[in-house]
Amino acid sequence: MTKLLEIDQLSIDFSSGSGPIRVVNGVQLELAAGETLGIVGESGSGKSVTSLSIMGLLPQGLAKVAEGDIRYRGQSLLNMSESEMQKVRGNQIATIFQEPMTALNPVFKIGRQVRESIRQHSKKSKREAHQDAVALLGEVGISAPEQIMEAYPHQLSGGMRQRVMIAMAMASNPDILIADEPTTALDVTIQAQILELMKKLQKERGTAIIFITHDLGVVAEMCDRVAVMYAGQIVEQGDIRTLFKEAKHPYTIGLLNSMPKFSGEMKRLKAIPGQVPHPSEYLPGCRFAQRCPSRMDLCESIEPALYDFGNQHLCKCHLYRGDTDAAHS
Amino acid sequence: MQPILEVNDLKKHYPVKTGLFGRVTGAAKSLDGVSFAIEKGETFAIVGESGSGKTTLGKTVLRLIEPTSGGILFEGSDITELGKEAMRRLKTDMQMVFQDPFGSLDPKWTVRRILEEPLRTHYKLAPAELVAKVNDILEVVGLTAKHASRYPHELSGGQRQRVGIARALILEPKFIVFDEPVSALDVSIQAQILTLLEDLQSRLSLTYLFISHDLSVVRYISTHVGVMYLGKMMEIGPSEELFTNPLHPYTQALISAIPEPDPDNRRERIVLSGEVPSPRKPPSGCVFHTRCPHAMPQCGSVEPEWLKVSENRYTACHLYQKS
Numbered sequence: 001m002t003k004l005l006e007i008d009q010l011s012i013d014f015s016s017g018s019g020p021i022r023v024v025n026g027v028q029l030e031l032a033a034g035e036t037l038g039i040v041g042e043s044g045s046g047k048s049v050t051s052l053s054i055m056g057l058l059p060q061g062l063a064k065v066a067e068g069d070i071r072y073r074g075q076s077l078l079n080m081s082e083s084e085m086q087k088v089r090g091n092q093i094a095t096i097f098q099e100p101m102t103a104l105n106p107v108f109k110i111g112r113q114v115r116e117s118i119r120q121h122s123k124k125s126k127r128e129a130h131q132d133a134v135a136l137l138g139e140v141g142i143s144a145p146e147q148i149m150e151a152y153p154h155q156l157s158g159g160m161r162q163r164v165m166i167a168m169a170m171a172s173n174p175d176i177l178i179a180d181e182p183t184t185a186l187d188v189t190i191q192a193q194i195l196e197l198m199k200k201l202q203k204e205r206g207t208a209i210i211f212i213t214h215d216l217g218v219v220a221e222m223c224d225r226v227a228v229m230y231a232g233q234i235v236e237q238g239d240i241r242t243l244f245k246e247a248k249h250p251y252t253i254g255l256l257n258s259m260p261k262f263s264g265e266m267k268r269l270k271a272i273p274g275q276v277p278h279p280s281e282y283l284p285g286c287r288f289a290q291r292c293p294s295r296m297d298l299c300e301s302i303e304p305a306l307y308d309f310g311n312q313h314l315c316k317c318h319l320y321r322g323d324t325d326a327a328h329s
Numbered sequence: 330m331q332p333i334l335e336v337n338d339l340k341k342h343y344p345v346k347t348g349l350f351g352r353v354t355g356a357a358k359s360l361d362g363v364s365f366a367i368e369k370g371e372t373f374a375i376v377g378e379s380g381s382g383k384t385t386l387g388k389t390v391l392r393l394i395e396p397t398s399g400g401i402l403f404e405g406s407d408i409t410e411l412g413k414e415a416m417r418r419l420k421t422d423m424q425m426v427f428q429d430p431f432g433s434l435d436p437k438w439t440v441r442r443i444l445e446e447p448l449r450t451h452y453k454l455a456p457a458e459l460v461a462k463v464n465d466i467l468e469v470v471g472l473t474a475k476h477a478s479r480y481p482h483e484l485s486g487g488q489r490q491r492v493g494i495a496r497a498l499i500l501e502p503k504f505i506v507f508d509e510p511v512s513a514l515d516v517s518i519q520a521q522i523l524t525l526l527e528d529l530q531s532r533l534s535l536t537y538l539f540i541s542h543d544l545s546v547v548r549y550i551s552t553h554v555g556v557m558y559l560g561k562m563m564e565i566g567p568s569e570e571l572f573t574n575p576l577h578p579y580t581q582a583l584i585s586a587i588p589e590p591d592p593d594n595r596r597e598r599i600v601l602s603g604e605v606p607s608p609r610k611p612p613s614g615c616v617f618h619t620r621c622p623h624a625m626p627q628c629g630s631v632e633p634e635w636l637k638v639s640e641n642r643y644t645a646c647h648l649y650q651k652s
Contacts, residue, residue: 042515042516042518043486187378187605188544188583188587189582189583189586189601190378191586192585192586192588192598192600214515214516215588216516217545217587219590220589220590220591220592221588221589240592241593244590254517255516256590257520258517258519258520259516260520260523260545260548261545261590262545262572262584262587266548266549268527269549271517271518271521271523271524272517275485275488275518276515
């Protein structure tokens with residue numbers, strides 16, 4: 001079976017005064033139709049850069065894919081021309097970002113922007129597109145769509161703007177929706193509304209979602225599978241239950257322990273000491289070694305392999321070197 | 330026991346001006362009759378969404394914003410009447426830590442200068458004493474003397490917040506207001522700062538007013554919680570009780586909206602419809618009635634009274650009004 005999306009040993013370099021810096025290293029991910037894949041990580045983990053590369057939106061001249069491939073239904077996205085890529089971006093893969101204000105044009109009314117996003121990938125007349133836009137805004141839970149069509153972006157609240165962005169992203173009925181921290185800037189009651197909406201649309205349309213976030217609570221709520229990124233690499237991935245209940249990588253365990261939980265017994269938080277290293281300071285071995293409570297002698301010098309625990313549960317850590325076969329080294 | 334801080338019917342109204350000549354046509358009620366008390370050693374958390382007035386409350390309590398009316402009693406004496414000089418002296422007892430440490434630290438100053446500044450304004454110390462005090466406080470917040478020569482941009486977010494905390498601590502205050510101190514930080518760094526705040530509190534017997542939108546953080550750090558919505562207090566109680574048995578429908582909805590890091594706990598939520606109304610035109614009656622799943626006819630017209638429901642539990646909701 002051809003996978004919907006495959007990210008194959010992807011590495012991304014940023015250019016700097018002292019030569020290229022590798023910010024994403026050997027990322028291997030698959031996305032099946034209709035599933036929700038979470039990518040979690042802290043600042044500087046490379047999660048957003050990875051998502052931008054799927055869309056072919058890496059800042060030109062600053063960052064480029066150095067190695068690996070990204071395939072959509074078996075076809076390489078990296079070999080496409082800009083015009084081919086534009087078609088994919090409009091039709092099959094759509095994105096929503098954290099701050100919809102920057103993605104919407106402040107000088108045009110909402111109506112015109114939603115209509116244009118519809119007309120970009122269909123041969124509809126202005127009037128048809130207008131009707132579709134109204135219907136679409138209704139579908140994303142905007143109660144007076146005709147009125148909102150006449151509003152400018154700054155007149156809407158953050159939650160409303162995110163609904164408009166989702167409407168525009170869904171206009172082409174994409175196979176894949178990439179959501180990069182879509183609720184991070186919203187209040188918690190509005191976040192709950194947007195998450196419900198995304199679940200509803202996914203159920204109705206069968207869209208696969210890549211959900212990029214730093215919030216493990218949102219991941220647990222939304223995702224079928226999760227990949228945990230640290231310092232430009234995937235350190236662990238697996239289905240949602242396995243990852244939350246049987247996490248193997250010391251970083252994943254550390255993240256779960258450093259999050260205050262809302263229910264259950266109150267335990268003192270176990271913080272991970274230190275901070276995420278800068279890409280120019282990565283050690284040859286495991287990048288988490290300096291902060292790791294289970295560090296061994298070989299960790300700082302030898303890069304750990306990715307060990308396979310079955311059922312797509314992978315973990316990149318020397319602790320498991322005797323237990324199981326390496327999937328990739 | 331006398332509370333360390335007592336806030337009585339605190340109001341902050343901003344004039345709403347319209348038209349060419351800026352005629353005052355109304356008031357935006359950022360704070361509208363807020364009352365609570367904090368005992369020594371407690372962490373009183375204020376939770377609420379954007380527009381709830383929680384940040385205004387934090388600043389008004391320290392008179393960084395002047396209240397429109399109401400009383401603020403610190404250790405029993407009303408500070409709203411104090412003159413500039415007396416207020417300046419009070420700053421050695423009451424301090425504030427902000428969300429964005431970068432925005433609140435002067436980028437042109439080294440960490441040492443940032444930390445010496447409050448000492449220079451309040452005391453006359455010999456240079457050697459200044460150096461020693463700064464080095465001590467850096468150690469208290471988990472930094473070292475070598476950080477003293479750095480500039481804010483050379484530090485990570487977590488380190489900058491440690492400097493922000495050190496600056497608040499250096500005058501040895503009794504009471505600190507924290508405004509979203511960990512919201513801008515990554516989870517692993519957030520845990521470092523939260524545990525630091527806990528340790529400091531017990532070591533230095535501090536009292537905290539902790540403002541946050543994150544209920545998981547609040548449950549972890551606080552002893553008492555006040556829930557705000559549109560400038561009003563909705564509910565107050567000891568945190569564990571309030572979170573396990575929320576009284577006000579708004580508190581219930583807030584708690585229900587928290588995504589929990591447990592995939593076995595995907596529960597049905599109370600999803601509130603609509604958005605927070607503008608504080609310029611707050612709804613009549615109970616300010617929450619436009620979004621409340623339990624709204625009754627009187628809620629739109631009659632403002633609910635502040636009720637004592639049980640020992641330590643207070644709420645403003647018609648559901649608990651004895652008829």
